[in-house]
Amino acid sequence: MRxxxxxxxxxxxxxxxxxxxxxxxxxxxxVLLVMFRGLNFGIDFTGGVLVEVHYxxxxxxxxxxxxxxxxxxxxxxxxxxxxxxxVLIRLPPAGEATxxxxxxxxxxxxxxxxxxxxxxxxxxxxxQVGEELTEKGGLAxxxxxxxxxxxxxxxxxxxxxxxxxxxxxxxxVMTIGILSIFQIxxxxxxxxxxxxxxxxxxxxxVVIYDRVRENLLSQRRAAxxxxxxxxxxxxLLRSIITHLTTLLTMFALFFLGGPSVHSFSVTLIIGxxxxxxxxxxxxxxxxxxxxxxxxxxxxxKDDLEDKEVV
Numbered sequence: 001m002r003x004x005x006x007x008x009x010x011x012x013x014x015x016x017x018x019x020x021x022x023x024x025x026x027x028x029x030x031v032l033l034v035m036f037r038g039l040n041f042g043i044d045f046t047g048g049v050l051v052e053v054h055y056x057x058x059x060x061x062x063x064x065x066x067x068x069x070x071x072x073x074x075x076x077x078x079x080x081x082x083x084x085x086x087v088l089i090r091l092p093p094a095g096e097a098t099x100x101x102x103x104x105x106x107x108x109x110x111x112x113x114x115x116x117x118x119x120x121x122x123x124x125x126x127x128q129v130g131e132e133l134t135e136k137g138g139l140a141x142x143x144x145x146x147x148x149x150x151x152x153x154x155x156x157x158x159x160x161x162x163x164x165x166x167x168x169x170x171x172x173v174m175t176i177g178i179l180s181i182f183q184i185x186x187x188x189x190x191x192x193x194x195x196x197x198x199x200x201x202x203x204x205x206v207v208i209y210d211r212v213r214e215n216l217l218s219q220r221r222a223a224x225x226x227x228x229x230x231x232x233x234x235x236l237l238r239s240i241i242t243h244l245t246t247l248l249t250m251f252a253l254f255f256l257g258g259p260s261v262h263s264f265s266v267t268l269i270i271g272x273x274x275x276x277x278x279x280x281x282x283x284x285x286x287x288x289x290x291x292x293x294x295x296x297x298x299x300x301k302d303d304l305e306d307k308e309v310v
Contacts, residue, residue, distance in 0.1 A: 008233045012280055013225045016288060019281035023170055030177030037180050042187030042263075043077060043125070045133055049091040051106050052120040058084040061258065064110065071109030077187075079260050086120070137191045141172065144198050156209050163286035164205045167278040171201045175271045179263075189264040197271035204242070204279040208235050212284065216294045224292065228284050239276065246272050 061078050064087055068076045073091055081088035089106065103122050110117050145165055152161035172194055179186060211231040219227055247269060254265035 007230075008236060009229075010233055010236075011229055012232050013229050013285065013288065016281060016285035019277075020285050020289065023278070023282055027170055027173050030173050030180075033177055034180045039176070039180050039186045040183040042185045042190075043075075043090045043092060044188045045131075045186070046093060047125045048093050049102055050121070050123040050125060051089040051091065051102065052081055052122075053087050053089065053106070053110060054118040054120055055085045055087065056116040059087065061087070061260075064089070065259070067110050068106075071105065073109065077260065133188070140191075140195060141198070144195065145169070148198070148202050152206070152209070155206075156213060157292065159287045159290040159292040160209050160283075162290060163283040164202065164209070166286050167205055167275075167283040168198055168201055170278050170282055171197060171271055171274045174274045175267060178270050179267065184266055185263050187263060189261060190267050193264045193267035193271070197268060197275065200246070200268075200272065201275035201279060204239065204275055205283045207238065208232060208279060208284060211235055220294070224288060224294070228288060232280055232284065239279070243272055243276055 061080070064078045065076065068074075068078070068089070075092050077090040079088055080086065091102070103119055106122075107117065107119055145168060148168065149161045149165045152164045175194065175197065178184075179190070184190075208231055211234055212228055215222075215227045215231050215234075216224070219230075222230075250265045250269045250272070253261055254269070257265060
């Protein structure tokens with residue numbers, strides 16, 4: 001750790017205008033990409049068929065997925081339902097198929113591998129459920145942005161809150177754009193990962209903002225750009241360690257957690273990398289562009305006079 005004992009002196013803010021311009025262009029391009037290419041929505045949003053089966057003994061999910069894949073159900077989502085003998089299978093919309101047809105097809109696909117499988121239930125989920133989830137998911141992100149913006153404005157200053165929310169929007173848009181490019185399935189776990197990313201990125205920004213405020217009040221003769229650079233460099237070690245440990249966890253989840261959590265881990269891996277950039281260049285850079293000043297963070301004059309008297 002002695003390598004990090006000395007605070008580095010990297011001039012991040014020298015390229016803040018270039019960073020903001022590139023981010024704005026990239027965000028617009030990604031929005032257009034998502035509009036034309038779309039997302040690969042999972043069964044949670046498109047509707048589909050829920051099938052619950054019971055095995056006579058414990059079963060491996062990989063075996064169930066392989067059996068369904070051989071029968072043509074490559075997009076099936078398979079997970080345990082309570083015990084290792086009960087399996088819940090989610091299939092894409094079945095079109096004109098009936099409950100009897102789906103039941104027969106699933107039992108034929110699984111019965112060829114294991115005998116004694118019991119079909120517990122078959123339920124059709126309409127697309128209107130997916131529309132409701134899409135609406136509620138969008139509202140959840142909107143309320144998260146509003147709450148964070150109000151908190152940052154109260155905790156620091158409104159110019160900081162604008163920079164913070166701009167960075168969060170950038171992180172979400174860029175992450176969704178990469179999901180769209182590679183057509184990674186967008187389901188409820190992916191939405192949960194995006195909401196987790198909002199909190200993660202916001203925490204990273206608040207740490208930098210807190211150090212900026214401290215340095216602005218303690219170093220009265222330094223320019224705002226110098227103070228911001230110093231603050232980012234002072235928190236750089238903390239950011240590197242946090243990002244590395246988070247990425248290690250997400251890579252472990254991706255390689256060892258199974259297909260059901262792939263979209264969650266991939267989303268957070270992308271988001272952490274994007275948040276590293278945005279917390280440095282967008283949140284603080286935009287606050288400087290908006291003209292944040294030392295006077296904006298000074299306590300009221302009456303409070304200063306009371307402290308001097310004490």
